[in-house]
Amino acid sequence: MKIKTTLLTIGDEILIGQIVDTNSAFIAQQLNQIGIEVEEILSVKDELYHIIEAFQRGIDKSDIIIVTGGLGPTKDDKTKNALCQFLNCGLIREQKVLENIIQLFASRGYTKELNNLNQDQALIPEKSTFIQNRYGTAPCLWTTIDDKIIINLPGVPFEMKGLMRDEIIPKLKDKYNSDIIFHRDILVSGIPESDLAILVEDWENEIPDYISLAYLPNRTSIDLRFTAIGNNEDELKLSVQELIDKFKLIAGEYLVSENSGKPQKIIGENLKYRGLTISTAESCTGGNIATLLTNVEGSSMYFYGSVVSYATAVKTSVLGVRPEIIQEFTVVSEQVAEQMAKGACKVLNTDIAIATTGVAGPSKGEDGKEVGTVWISVSNGIKTINKKYFYPYMDREDFIKTVSNNGLNLAIQFIRDCY
Helix, strand or coil: CCCCEEEEEECHHHHHCCCCHHHHHHHHHHHHHHEEEEEEEEEEECCCCHHHHHHHHHHHHCCEEEECCCCCCCCCCCHHHHHHHHHHCEEEECHHCCCCHHHHHHHCCCCCCCCHHHHHEEECCCCCCCCCCCCCCCCCEEEEECCCCEEEECCCHHHHHHHHHHHHHHHHHHCCCCCCEEEEEEEEECCCCCHHHHHHHHHHHHCCEEEEEEECCCCEEEEEEEEEECHHHHHHHHHHHHHHHHHHHHHHHHHEEECCCCHHHHHHHHHHHHHEEEEEEEEECCHHHHHHHCCCCHHHCEEEEEECCCCCCHHHHHHCHHHHHHHHCCCCHHHHHHHHHHHHHHHHHEEEEEEEEEEECCCCCCCCCCEEEEEEEEEECCCCEEEEEEECCCCCCHHHHHHHHHHHHHCCCCCCCHC
16 A cells, blocks of 8 residues: 655745755655655745645645644744644643653753743644653644544654654554565766666666666766565565666676665775775865764774875875975876875775865965866775866865765775775
């Protein structure tokens, strides 16, 4: 049975770009794990008319509407009033919710009598039931309309996540017997999206109806996502693997990983499997590659350290880049990048190192190189891969992110080819 869901976020702060809606991404991931599809994601203003209109849209299109935001104690939190108008009912005070609020404040050292705004958080629509919020003062609301459900969650991310994991997902699993949805991503690099689509066109045309393929390009690579829907997970996994095996025969040279994900995680898995260590020597990326690598749990097993050699003097004094090489080829060059990588391997005693040297902007480099020029090197002291990139139209932040991802992808290629 296919269950459709609408996700609705309420808050002016989302619409003006003050905060990013991470709640919807988390909820969608949780739902997908139990086979419930998200039909659409909406964001609306803190205004009664817009909220009520969104409730109606969700009811018309979906089986479940999950709403985040607008349950707080201040005047700009209008979700409960909107829900009452939509349901044509009033608010009632729930003593158990009030007791939870009192206990929560007491646990935080607040001993004064609750003000009216905090007490009003115990008001819920009389046609709704509540789910106690152990993480905050606003209760979760569960409303059944015929055979459809509206679920109102607080917008505070850690409260929403706790309620989704502990309460909502178990309840939805009990209620619905939905199809299994199996996802698997593979990572492709070194070929433009359009060229890849042409290369695998015949293969793609033979994909069965119960499996869909999505191209998910990012700055430096392409994720190919297989989504298989059915009632037997083992059969779905086998069918997807067969498609991947056929893909390798056609485009295997561009396949970076059969189990895609963030490149820093893929590197970590490869390094641990082979018992290798890694370090970085970063100039234009300013330590961002090291940050990405250490964001992975367990990275202390293989990541030893980084030299952020932003100044030319650090490249020579710490990493051992020869001054005559810089003088002959300039600091942003293939030769300097390679010596930086080899120097990092030696200084930090690692098997592999990633090095970057380039011009992030907004002005030209000290050697006159154009903004957006970068060299990346990956080396183990004996074998080396060097590659030049040019991104003249990126702002500084995007340049650093893109170069960092390129460095990680080049390291994945290096590990694959050299080990």
